[in-house]
């Protein structure tokens with residue numbers, strides 16, 4: 324069985340290279356090819372001898388993903404990819420242009436186990452975790468295709484990052500490495516539906532990334548009705564973990580709150596949320612629901628969205644309304660993979 328060389332952190336690669344009896348500078352060369360350049364074969368590593376390339380090829384493979392479909396929004400230039408993996412599975416990524424740089428939204432798993440009832444990612448079921456190399460390959464594929472450099476990463480594609488903890492941490496270490504893509508932790512967001520023990524595990528690593536919680540509800544009753552994870556880790560426990568996280572890391576925690584018509588978008592809900600977040604170093608991102616045809620929830624009215632924001636602001640809570648990008652290309656993740664399953 325060959326090992327996926329692209330999923331090795333710099334430290335691990337270095338150890339393997341030493342074990343092979345090679346000088347340390349080779350590890351740096353190979354790491355740069357794999358991550359800074361994003362090659363798909365050892366033959367492209369032109370500063371290595373043919374013998375060494377062959378030796379590597381016998382022991383390792385390089386994970387990658389191929390473009391199956393690509394959609395470009397006519398409204399805002401947002402690009403959405405459906406990528407095919409080596410085993411015929413599909414994942415999705417979205418590239419958005421913000422004034423502070425190009426941002427990619429990457430998938431962390433093939434499918435999702437979390438079962439949130441408004442989300443498309445869970446519809447076609449959970450298949451497997453992505454390796455660190457596969458998560459990173461989404462950046463390489465998009466960069467090569469668009470001829471651009473990506474500066475920001477949000478882990479808000481298909482999957483629950485904290486349910487694939489080790490591979491996600493490996494990915495973060497690899498993209499953050501100065502010999503690789505060298506993307507600052509401050510430009511990386513990890514989003515979770517709220518797996519509390521893993522939030523504490525992440526906290527202990529003290530990374531300067533942004534933690535985002537998909538909260539979507541001000542109380543257990545509403546949250547449990549839409550997000551099964553809440554039955555395991557209730558809202559009190561979750562918010563406590565976020566307060567601890569913000570205190571320990573000094574980083575502001577972000578909350579995603581998707582507004583669903585008549586479900587969680589009333590004034591009383593905004594007040595309840597404000598009570599919970601009182602005094603915390605945090606930010607609330609209000610998201611008008613993306614209508615997913617297979618789901619029956621409805622988007623809140625504009626006035627309900629604006630009202631929700633002003634209630635939070637009046638209570639001293641930092642709240643913004645998420646701009647919708649890629650509305651014409653089904654840019655919220657899970658939809659393409661779900662539609663594709665018939666071809667499988």
Ligand code: SAH
Pocket residue numbers: 437439441442443478479480481482483484514515516535536537579581610611612613614615655
């Ligand atoms: N599992 C992680 C990462 C996925 S992030 C998490 O839950 O945070 C994807 C984000 O899009 C989450 O905040 C999710 O709740 C939100 N989302 C899912 N379906 C949506 C929809 N139909 N409209 C708006 N936001 C949605």
